[in-house]
Amino acid sequence: MQSGLSSALRKLRERRTLSIRELGRLANIDHAYIHRLETGEKSSPSPDLIGTLLSTLKANPRDAAIVKWLVEHSDAWGELVEFTLDDPSVTVEEFTMAAGVRHRGNARPTPALLIERVRRALSVDGQ
Amino acid sequence: MARAFIASLDLRNIRKDLSVYLRAAGAICIEEEMGDGESGTTFTRPDGKHVTTVNSRESEERRRFTVCHEIAHIMLKLPSSHEGVPTWSFAKRHPNEIACDWFAAELLMPYKQWLESVPKGEPSFEVIERMAAEFRCSYPATASRYAALATAPCAFVTMEHGMVRYAARSTALRRVRAWISPRTPIPQGSVAHGLRSAGLSGHASGEIAHDVWFENWEPGLDMNEMSRHYRSTDTTTSLLWFEAEELPEREFDRFGRQMREDEGLEELTGELPWPGKSRRK
Numbered sequence: 001m002q003s004g005l006s007s008a009l010r011k012l013r014e015r016r017t018l019s020i021r022e023l024g025r026l027a028n029i030d031h032a033y034i035h036r037l038e039t040g041e042k043s044s045p046s047p048d049l050i051g052t053l054l055s056t057l058k059a060n061p062r063d064a065a066i067v068k069w070l071v072e073h074s075d076a077w078g079e080l081v082e083f084t085l086d087d088p089s090v091t092v093e094e095f096t097m098a099a100g101v102r103h104r105g106n107a108r109p110t111p112a113l114l115i116e117r118v119r120r121a122l123s124v125d126g127q
Numbered sequence: 128m129a130r131a132f133i134a135s136l137d138l139r140n141i142r143k144d145l146s147v148y149l150r151a152a153g154a155i156c157i158e159e160e161m162g163d164g165e166s167g168t169t170f171t172r173p174d175g176k177h178v179t180t181v182n183s184r185e186s187e188e189r190r191r192f193t194v195c196h197e198i199a200h201i202m203l204k205l206p207s208s209h210e211g212v213p214t215w216s217f218a219k220r221h222p223n224e225i226a227c228d229w230f231a232a233e234l235l236m237p238y239k240q241w242l243e244s245v246p247k248g249e250p251s252f253e254v255i256e257r258m259a260a261e262f263r264c265s266y267p268a269t270a271s272r273y274a275a276l277a278t279a280p281c282a283f284v285t286m287e288h289g290m291v292r293y294a295a296r297s298t299a300l301r302r303v304r305a306w307i308s309p310r311t312p313i314p315q316g317s318v319a320h321g322l323r324s325a326g327l328s329g330h331a332s333g334e335i336a337h338d339v340w341f342e343n344w345e346p347g348l349d350m351n352e353m354s355r356h357y358r359s360t361d362t363t364t365s366l367l368w369f370e371a372e373e374l375p376e377r378e379f380d381r382f383g384r385q386m387r388e389d390e391g392l393e394e395l396t397g398e399l400p401w402p403g404k405s406r407r408k
Contacts, residue, residue, distance in 0.1 A: 097170045102200040102207045104193050104224075105182075107164030114168075121170045121178035124155055 004076025004099070006040040008067050011085050012057045013038075027056040043074040065092045073099065083111035094118045129233035132202055138237055142263050145194050148234055149179075152198045158183040158190070167193040169200055177201050188265040192231055199230030225293070229275075236262045236272045245273070250281070250366055252330060252353065266355065270366050271295045279368055280305070284340075286313050286363040289323060305341045314339050318352040319365045328358040340367055 013023050013034075020038070024031030029049065036042040045053075050071055054064045063085060069092070070076055076099040084090045084098075098114045109117070136147050149156055154169070154177040161167075161182035166189060169179045179197040181190045200207060205223040236258075244261060246254055250273060259269035267285060274283035280299040284307055285292045294307040313320045316339045322331050332353040340350070354365040 093173055097172065100171055100206070102169040102197060102205075103165070103167070104196050104207075104227075105164050105166035107162055109162065109165065109168070117168060117180060118170055120157075120159075121180070122172060124157060124178055 002078045003040045003043060003070075003074045004078055004081040005043060005067070005070040005074045006038050007078035007081045008063075008070055008085060009034070009053065010038045011082055012054075012059055012063060012067070016057055018057075023053075023056060027052050029053065040074075045071060047071075062088070062092055066095055069096055069099075077111075080111040080114065083115070087115075090115055094122070097121070128203065129199070129230040130238060132230075133234060133237055138240065141235070141237075142261070145191060145234075148195065148198050152201045153177055154179050154198060154201060156181065156194055160184055167197050169197040171201075186265070188259075188263060188268070191235060191263060192265065192268055195231035195234040196227045198234065199227035203227065203230060232268060232272050232275070235264050236269070238276070241272065241276055245276070249279075249351070250277075250353065250368060252332075252355075255366070267364050270364060274366060274368075277368070279370075281366070281368040282307065282340075284319070284365045284367065286319060286323075286365070288361050289313055289363075307340055313363065314342075317365065318354040319356070319363045322354050322356040323361075323363050325356075326358065328356055330355040337369070 013020070016023075018026070020034050021031045023029075024034050027034075029052065033042065034053075037045060047068075050068060054067060059067065066081070066084065070081065080095070080098055084095045094115055097118045098111070101114060101118075132151065133148075136151055138147070141147060145156075153175060156179045158181050161180070161184065165182055166185060167179060167181040169177055171177050177197075179194060181193045181197075183190075185193070199205070200223075203223075203226060205227060207221070207223060241258075241262075245258060250270075255266060255270050255273060258264075258273065259266050262269065264272075267283075271283045271285075274281045274295045274297055277297040278299065279297065280303070281297040282294055282300055282305070284294045289312055291307060291309050291311050291313065293309060296305060296307075313323060317335060318331050318333045322329060330353070332351065334349050335352050337348040337350040340352075348369070350367055350369050352365050352367050354363060356363045
């Protein structure tokens with residue numbers, strides 16, 4: 001099943017136009033393991049392994065912080081992760097707030113609407 | 128948990144204003160127009176404050192319930208599903224959402240206040256509507272609370288698109304394992320079935336055989352059903368209850384098996400059961 005972490009790793013690899021085998025060779029990591037991470041079959045990579053993958057993928061500091069957060073929260077919504085990685089204006093703080101949202105009702109907002117609401121929630125005065 | 132949360136709070140004004148709960152949960156509430164089917168969301172900010180947004184397009188009763196449901200998510204630390212459950216789905220509700228609804232019901236209709244207000248005797252549309260108006264809750268939320276806190280054997284069933292979605296049962300019904308299965312069709316012969324088949328919004332009540340709803344019981348008893356159908360959303364609700372003295376007595380062991388009355392040893396006839404006749408020959 002696609003998780004937030006698997007979506008992020010696949011997205012960052014595709015951004016570098018690397019195949020799974022190429023990434024495995026460059027990072028010196030078993031490509032089968034990378035495949036399992038990208039399909040959600042494995043979800044708890046070690047910090048060292050994630051560090052190696054992120055440096056091989058040349059992830060910027062924001063994307064790297066998001067991926068490291070996702071290691072601890074692998075059930076995050078995949079669509080929100082992909083939207084965030086595509087929109088550099090979304091901060092890590094905004095993303096983690098949106099990822100932890102609780103809903104009531106039968107419908108769910110789009111990732112864009114969710115981020116818009118997070119920004120409004122951040123601007124509301126505390127009581 | 129909900130009773131512990133409200134135990135030290137001043138609840139005198141909660142029928143007009145829920146800010147006492149919001150303050151206790153460290154939450155801020157804002158209202159804005161949201162999409163169809165969205166009732167509310169809660170975000171937790173880095174400063175630890177929770178910001179709950181409720182859909183201003185929904186009724187006041189539903190908005191109040193949403194605020195309390197969101198407070199439940201905060202206090203119980205329960206996440207919600209990323210996928211909405213579409214109204215056409217026959218899926219059971221997520222356990223987290225059911226837990227949050229129970230919590231919200233306790234906040235809106237606190238146990239002590241409820242017991243002081245609820246009239247003795249049998250339920251009726253008038254009783255539920257009066258309680259709903261008093262606590263500023265919807266009819267289904269109030270009827271569900273009525274069933275859950277009733278001393279008489281009582282259940283409240285929510286149905287969508289002709290299928291049972293959820294049933295709340297009183298302690299007396301839970302004790303005798305009266306069970307209504309979710310994701311099953313509305314049973315034929317029930318008041319709810321007749322009402323929905325008519326295809327109009329409305330309400331009706333009547334006396335029916337109890338095994339229409341509780342098929343795991345021996346037949347032979349009657350029960351009351353008070354049903355309401357909302358055609359626009361194809362939602363049906365039923366309040367079911369027995370007269371207290373009509374409830375069959377059933378006992379269960381700790382493994383959930385029904386215990387039968389001990390029939391004791393067979394009566395002695397003066398004839399030994401052994402050896403068998405074939406051996407005597």
